[in-house]
Ligand SMILES: Nc1nc2c(ncn2[C@@H]2O[C@H](COP(=O)(O)OP(=O)(O)OP(=O)(O)O)[C@@H](O)[C@H]2O)c(=O)[nH]1
């Protein structure tokens with residue numbers, strides 16, 4: 001069944017794509033098989049992250065941008081991530097409202113995904129969703145996230161090019177968010193440039209960016225460890241081909257103004273990544289990060305599974321009696337759990353080998 | 359295995375320009391733990407069908423106040439079937455005359471919610487429909 005699904009998916013079949021994405025979102029057992037079989041067909045798409053405070057015009061911008069990309073004849077997929085309510089687990093995803101005019105265009109695929117607030121789960125689910133869209137043959141994937149907190153920042157970092165969308169008149173409470181977001185921006189968009197206060201916001205963004213880049217330079221000069229990434233920063237000079245200085249561009253997304261220029265900027269950022277061989281480094285960094293996160297999650301999950309067992313209750317009893325101290329209790333439990341975890345993983349590999357013959 | 363949130367598309371087809379009701383429903387379903395994909399006003403049958411396909415939803419909720427359900431629902435069903443979504447149930451919200459209930463069922467309308475239907479009734483009805491259609 002998974003074989004059929006992935007075959008259709010690789011041929012660009014939309015229902016198969018839709019179903020595969022659902023499996024990824026649900027952490028379905030088959031998600032793992034899907035990823036395993038499409039993995040060799042991934043790594044071709046360019047991923048562009050669009051993030052920013054609520055209501056800055058991200059979806060409107062994406063909608064206009066899709067028109068520009070489509071005019072060049074390239075297919076494009078949009079993955080729009082919205083937060084799930086931490087209390088009920090529900091979500092309202094309204095990004096499509098601004099993008100519905102692309103209905104009927106087989107070169108556009110839009111998918112909304114709720115964050116489902118799992119520990120470390122969002123970044124991994126997003127990675128896999130991107131892989132599915134990549135394998136389905138989309139050369140460009142636009143990833144829209146609302147920039148409000150840490151997890152969204154993590155997700156924004158899955159993109160080759162990260163665009164931070166700002167707007168005039170957001171008030172002081174978003175200043176902090178802004179500063180945090182600006183650090184991850186490859187390109188800063190000041191949208192709603194038609195609104196009063198745009199010039200002032202532009203100036204303050206320019207100041208914040210200038211501060212950010214001078215801080216980076218200072219960092220590069222102080223740590224001379226010979227580490228590749230740091231050296232690059234130390235050699236940072238404006239106009240140097242090895243350096244990307246985040247530009248600011250003004251747009252009026254509602255009118256489509258500035259969107260062509262934004263696309264050109266993104267293209268030159270992609271070129272920069274390719275020319276300087278940064279893409280190879282970027283990919284390795286991403287994969288290393290993913291491996292680390294998945295490993296951590298797996299460890300945690302397996303430990304948690306073993307944690308409610310008899311051995312755990314016994315240690316609680318012994319602690320309550322005063323016959324053991326907490327440190328020793330933890331050491332013993334750790335050794336015990338580790339043995340159990342190792343035992344169960346051998347059992348797990350065993351089943352996989354047995355059942356995987358297809 | 360574990361239970362996943364219900365995914366539902368809420369759309370407002372037709373030409374009348376009020377989506378307050380649809381938004382209230384969307385919020386209510388979110389508060390009941392569902393994932394609501396909201397597509398907004400003036401949705402064509404094609405837009406609705408494509409969104410339902412791309413989002414892989416469990417059901418599609420339509421808010422129709424204009425009395426245009428007799429023409430809209432068959433066209434939406436047709437487009438959805440063209441997309442291979444025959445099995446996806448429709449829900450109708452709005453003022454639908456009792457006489458039309460039967461004909462609406464023929465288009466895969468699993469439930470009709472008139473004005474003033476209680477939130478918990480809508481939620482439990484949706485849960486029943488989804489668990490039935492997933493069998
Ligand atoms: N004046 C003006 N309004 C705009 C512009 N771009 C978008 N808007 C309006 O801003 C509002 C929010 O736009 P969205 O595109 O939904 O913003 P968003 O950032 O995707 O919002 P969330 O996804 O909810 O965070 C809408 O009412 C748009 O019409 C612009 O360039 N100028």
Ligand SMILES: [Mg+2]
Nearest residue numbers: 058059094095
């Ligand atoms: Mg949006």
